[in-house]
Amino acid sequence: MKIKKLSNSNKLWLYKSIFYRNTLFESDDNNLDNIVKALNIKKRKDRIDFVYDTACDLIDEYMKDKNVCDFKDGKCFVQRRNGSTSCDGCCGPIKCKHVTGKGCSTKNISCKLFYCPSARRKAKVLGVRNIDLLKVLSIRQRVICLINVTSTREQILKDLYSYSFIYAILRIFIRDCIK
Numbered sequence: 001m002k003i004k005k006l007s008n009s010n011k012l013w014l015y016k017s018i019f020y021r022n023t024l025f026e027s028d029d030n031n032l033d034n035i036v037k038a039l040n041i042k043k044r045k046d047r048i049d050f051v052y053d054t055a056c057d058l059i060d061e062y063m064k065d066k067n068v069c070d071f072k073d074g075k076c077f078v079q080r081r082n083g084s085t086s087c088d089g090c091c092g093p094i095k096c097k098h099v100t101g102k103g104c105s106t107k108n109i110s111c112k113l114f115y116c117p118s119a120r121r122k123a124k125v126l127g128v129r130n131i132d133l134l135k136v137l138s139i140r141q142r143v144i145c146l147i148n149v150t151s152t153r154e155q156i157l158k159d160l161y162s163y164s165f166i167y168a169i170l171r172i173f174i175r176d177c178i179k
């Protein structure tokens with residue numbers, strides 16, 4: 001296998017292509033560790049799974065101590081401030097079937113990236129552009145990561161595996177209609 005040293009996160013679209021199938025990536029920069037791991041996974045589905053799960057973990061780790069939504073008695077600070085009768089923050093009013101008394105029962109990257117304007121005023125939250133690892137995905141796949149609220153991890157991964165954006169969008173649309 002050929003060895004390729006990475007010094008930044010540019011040209012990842014090229015490095016995951018067929019031309020680099022027999023290339024082992026390395027880097028001296030610890031910040032690129034996850035990108036190097038992703039590029040060294042040569043099976044497309046496995047690479048997408050790794051990027052998705054690792055990005056979700058990075059978001060969780062970043063938000064862990066921030067308590068941005070500040071839930072009390074099942075209501076976030078916006079619901080308490082507005083005297084809302086709804087519970088469960090963003091998940092309650094849309095009646096998402098994955099909400100449980102202990103939070104979300106799945107791992108949804110779109111929901112992990114979503115914060116309302118009031119929450120965004122309280123703390124800096126992560127967006128797709130702040131997570132370098134997501135550059136391993138295509139622009140089409142990054143859009144799918146943003147618009148898939150209320151889907152399960154497995155449904156989003158299937159959308160990400162798809163080569164057709166229209167097919168993925170149709171799947172999301174149909175799911176939204178029948179929920």
Ligand code: SF4
Binds near residue numbers: 117118
């Ligand atoms: S993002 Fe805003 S509306 Fe949603 S749960 Fe957090 S504080 Fe509440």
Ligand code: SF4
Binds near residue numbers: 097099
């Ligand atoms: S999938 Fe999203 S909307 Fe549904 S419960 Fe989980 S976080 Fe809330």
